[in-house]
Amino acid sequence: MDSILHPIIVAFAWIWVSIYRALTFIGIPEGPGIGWVLSIVILTVLVRFAILPLYIKQTKSMRSMQVLQPEMQKITAKYKGKKDSVSRQRQSEETMALYKKHGASPYASCLPLLVQMPILFALYRVFYSVSQIMDGTYGYDALGPLNAALASDVVDSTVFGVGLSQTLSTTPGIGHKAVFIVLIAFLVGMQFLTMRLSMKKNMAPNPDPNNPMVRSQKTMMYIMPLMFVFTGFIFQMGLLVYMVTTTTFGFFQQVWVNRTMPNPGSPAFEDLLSHREAHFQKWAAPTFESYEKQYAALDGDEEAIASLQSETLASVEKHAGRQHIYRKFPDDWTISEKLGVYRTLALEPWKSIPDEIWMKQLVIAKASKEQVEAARKNRPKKLSREQRMRIAERERVEREAAEKRAQRNAKKSASSSSKGGLTPEEIERRRQQRRKESRNQGKKS
Template sequence: MNFYYTILWPLRWVVELILVAWHWLFSNIGMDPNSGLTWVLSIVGLVVVIRAALIPVFVRQIRNQRKMLEVAPQIKKIQDKYKGKKDQLSREAMSREMMEFYKTSGTNPLSSCIPLVIQIPIFGALFAVLNNAQDGKVGVGLLNAPLSHSFGSASLFDFAPLHDSFRSALADHVVPVMVVAAIMVALMVASQFYTQLQIMSKNISDETKNSPQFRQQRTMMYFLPFIFLFSGFAFPLGVMFYWLTTNIWTMVQQFLVIRAMPTPGSEAARLREDRLARKRDAQIAAGRLVVTTPAIEGAEPEVKRVNTQRTQPVSTKRKKKRR
């Protein structure tokens, strides 16, 4: 365990820096420094900073997912080529061909897991910081003795300590903490499931839904939330607030991406085309757009924007000056 904490030392230092910075901000705007709400909001601020820093990684993940969906038919052809061949040579040949295809197409089947993989050490660092604070230990960075004691003894609603978990509350027969922890676990699982459902139900093309990759992703959609269902009962409340806020961020971020940049051929793409068509019809009806008949037969009508800005009159003196 000491080796684990040593490996996470740099991340723990950064986590403490962000936590203390947000705690200082909320304390200086009139909130109680020792309140559980102050520390919960500091954890939310930690999520905001981390997820904002991960936006470039998320954009790269979305692009790679699009590529994976585009090349799904070619991957299926390679798999069908070796279908029914269970000998070692055939499996090795298929693996080589798949790796070569991934290399030439510039895709990576594991890149969709990168944001989650990056967050796991941060998650572990927060867990270590909270455990140290619970034991009254000073942090590795800016979490000094008074702040460590404040964080370790902070309670939400004055009856749910942030260092408590469902498992510890069950051992001590503390029913209020069990109720709060159970609600948090349910919200974590529901938000995680809905985040996956957003992609699987609306942002997948009809062709991809018939591919093996889609069936694997759909299986993961039902499997991943159950991991949090069982492991969440061992998480302290402070860590669960971090994970729930992360899920909410991901859910809103994906909603905006799916709405603005849907996968071609998906239900979300069709809904976006309908929205754009309704918007264009409304602008035509309002006179802001004009549809002109094409001179060439068979060509599509051209839509031009009408300049509704009022032209300011120019005096004679200003005209002469310009000349």
């Protein structure tokens, strides 16, 4: 694995040493000491911030999939018990059509995670390899600038008197072991709180406590922290500093997610929904009431109405941006349509947080409405009894007229036959030919 991730590991080594040198530049003492400990913390935080966009993308993808769950369940129920190949094919086609309609993908939430894992593992290997580089037992002589001399300085650095290369079993003295125990307890506690925040606040409650998924989640909430107890006993202090830093970052990251992009149906979602609804409507409700009074007073003046709508939209969008309401409407939406959306948010109870997913649902709903209207306009209208009678009478008159024309044509054909079988058209052609010949002879004479 190290050979595959070696370029990433070397890159992290360069960044780590660069951070250390930047710390010494601002006054941190060189050599073994606090500079290397702080550089581990700073590097870990920088990496977690760098992969934060991937985490956000993963979270949004998971939310999009959760929004589709009601429709997914309808498709599943529709084909429940049907095992034939045709039914399975249709179920797959309807499912993929649903994904395409909402712009979602079942794999979108997995890809960011697959990118994050090599990065975090490579960072872990940088810290893990320090003592091996110092001893000369690592597969390479150095990791970029991190040579044996610098690795020796890292190993000799301490946290509350405990060397970065020491483990709980190799640390002498009760006081130094207590440092390990305190950090392990802190690590386990932060991991437990992070998972509890995720499962209790950011997941929709399940009414069935015996549901296998619910029971599995509760088990994981206790098993995962216990795993850190065992790994903490074998971790070097440098790795423990890294794990404490990344777990603490993960805790605050989960707090931020709960407050900004919680999963639909979760307690955190309901709290954020009610908070943003009250905050927006406090300002927007009287604004739109005033707008409607001004609109009515203009009495159909199109130019003045257009000016009022533009001014109102600019003011509403300014406040909406401050209150985290998604404002990227499609380009083909009119000012009136945008104001209608904001008016609904201002005067009616919210059903969803107005974010990117909410906007996608609005666009889909508008497109569906337009399709229904177009189908309604193209649908033949139901005729009244009087209309049907008039149409029938008109068709009868047209039919009788056609029959009379056919009879007249038949009489003309019979008359032509009695004159030698010439048709009326042929008789007229010959007459015109004779007249033309007579005129030509007159000109010659």
